[in-house]
Amino acid sequence: xxxxxxxxxxxxxxxxxxxxxxxxxxxxxxxxxxxxxxxxxxxxxxxxxxxxxxxxxxxxxxxxxxxxxxxxxxxxxxxxxxxxxxxxxxxxxxxxxxxxxxxxxxxxxxxxxxxxxxxxxxxxxxxxxxxxxxxxxxxxxxxxxxxxxxxxxxxxxxxxxxxxxxxxxxxxxxxxxxxxxxxxxxxxxxxxxxxxxxxxxxxxxxxxxxxxxxxxxxxxxxxxxxxxxxxxxxxxxxxxxxxxxxxxxxxxxxxxxxxxxxxxxxxxxxxxxxxxxxxxxxxxxxxxxxxxxxxxxxxxxxxxxxxxxxxxxxxxxxxxxxxxxxxxxxxxxxxxxxxxxxxxxxxxxxxxxxx
Numbered sequence: 001x002x003x004x005x006x007x008x009x010x011x012x013x014x015x016x017x018x019x020x021x022x023x024x025x026x027x028x029x030x031x032x033x034x035x036x037x038x039x040x041x042x043x044x045x046x047x048x049x050x051x052x053x054x055x056x057x058x059x060x061x062x063x064x065x066x067x068x069x070x071x072x073x074x075x076x077x078x079x080x081x082x083x084x085x086x087x088x089x090x091x092x093x094x095x096x097x098x099x100x101x102x103x104x105x106x107x108x109x110x111x112x113x114x115x116x117x118x119x120x121x122x123x124x125x126x127x128x129x130x131x132x133x134x135x136x137x138x139x140x141x142x143x144x145x146x147x148x149x150x151x152x153x154x155x156x157x158x159x160x161x162x163x164x165x166x167x168x169x170x171x172x173x174x175x176x177x178x179x180x181x182x183x184x185x186x187x188x189x190x191x192x193x194x195x196x197x198x199x200x201x202x203x204x205x206x207x208x209x210x211x212x213x214x215x216x217x218x219x220x221x222x223x224x225x226x227x228x229x230x231x232x233x234x235x236x237x238x239x240x241x242x243x244x245x246x247x248x249x250x251x252x253x254x255x256x257x258x259x260x261x262x263x264x265x266x267x268x269x270x271x272x273x274x275x276x277x278x279x280x281x282x283x284x285x286x287x288x289x290x291x292x293x294x295x296x297x298x299x300x301x302x303x304x305x306x307x308x309x310x311x312x313x314x315x316x317x318x319x320x321x322x323x324x325x326x327x328x329x330x331x332x333x334x335x336x337x338x339x340x341x342x343x344x345x346x347x348x349x350x351x352x353x354x355x
Contacts, residue, residue: 192277
């Protein structure tokens with residue numbers, strides 16, 4: 001796809017223009033003068049292109065889909081992670097989820113149609129890779145609202161209604177599960193170190209990438225934990241936490257579709273696998289609550305400093321995990337039991353060696 005080729009090629013120029021407009025890079029005599037508004041508009045246009053393709057924002061779907069019966073997710077900028085975010089985040093999430101009701105594989109009678117849908121599925125996965133692995137690793141010069149908007153696209157995909165799991169497709173999963181795993185990557189790949197001890201070109205570039213990964217991880221984690229918390233609660237049909245209860249930060253306003261068993265297992269797997277840098281976890285810790293004091297006290301232990309990474313995010317979704325203990329599916333109960341043991345080990349309980 002031309003889009004997947006153009007974006008990585010043009011991204012360095014956009015980053016360089018952003019640095020020039022911000023005054024952090026000297027403008028060359030042959031360069032075109034761009035205002036900060038021009039740069040903001042360019043990043044917004046890039047985000048909009050991903051919204052249109054991955055979420056269906058602004059795209060009319062022809063068919064007899066019953067949109068009125070669909071309850072769509074809605075991200076609301078209620079936490080510090082969404083401060084000054086773009087005003088249309090709520091709109092594109094609802095619009096994308098509504099318009100991407102999709103066509104189930106059971107309704108495709110011919111091999112030709114299935115092959116066409118497989119191609120579309122692989123193309124979607126490729127575009128998502130471009131967003132998460134190209135753009136969101138090199139967007140340090142993007143305005144903060146644009147960074148949040150780009151991450152929110154991946155999060156919104158975790159609740160998109162369009163099913164893309166097709167036999168023979170390289171994706172081998174639903175789009176929701178792909179986006180859940182992509183959110184996990186955005187949160188976990190940061191080491192928490194955004195500075196370099198040398199000034200060579202290579203290490204400076206590495207430092208810029210590390211700084212970008214840390215910034216994106218701190219944006220993504222509150223969204224990711226909120227999404228996981230909502231999916232687990234909807235699966236077991238337990239109410240959201242009341243005001244004052246600790247739980248996932250940045251709660252999602254609106255309805256997240258009730259997940260199927262494979263989505264629940266995906267959520268549990270990524271929660272169990274994920275280890276995070278303390279600087280990333282701090283972005284999801286609630287203000288003025290005792291759970292924050294608990295996490296900070298755990299970091300004072302000698303072994304915590306030696307590990308460098310932690311699983312304290314499990315404490316932030318602990319109530320939802322406990323609710324899943326009564327799940328009817330045996331594999332869900334077994335997985336939740338293992339995760340609760342990991343949470344206990346994070347608190348210094350038990351004998352599990354988890355790092």
